[in-house]
Amino acid sequence: MPDTNRPRLKVSRAGMVLIKSFESFRPRAVQRDDGRWVIGYGHTASAREGLTVGEQDAELLLQYDLLPVAKALNEEVETELNQHQSDALASFAVSVGVDRFMDSDVRSRLNAGHAGEAADALVGWPESLSPDAALRRRAAEGALFVAGPW
Secondary structure (H helix, E strand, C coil): CCCCCCCCCCCCHHHHHHHHHHCCCEEEEEECCCCCEEEECCECCCCCCCCECCHHHHHHHHHHHHHHHHHHHHHHCCCCCCHHHHHHHHHHHHHHCHHHHHCCHHHHHHHCCCHHHHHHHHHCCCCCCCHHHHHHHHHHHHHHHHCCCC
């Protein structure tokens, strides 16, 4: 049960920059190997063949896509997070999907009060992209997660 007295965190500008750095901008919808269409910064919900988007609208789509991520972090993570931790977890959840984040050892270790173990677990998660991209993304998320709140 989440603590209703905790401040509700949103993804910060730094978190958006991190996510955008790994979800490259696609001005035109492209079809993934799994058949789904993607546009902007990883947006799939309304992406379809022939759709185009500018960077400003792509960022708005990303903000929309982050609403369920922020909701999950605020409601399902029982440990108080600083902004860096929240941003790192948001990037992770965008990458693996909110449902997989909810079932992850990262979340369960956080909720057990083991933030260090959660950071270690975060780095070990695979990415659907190339192994090099996965390593870079998870390393960046892990480094942000353990960074001091200052």
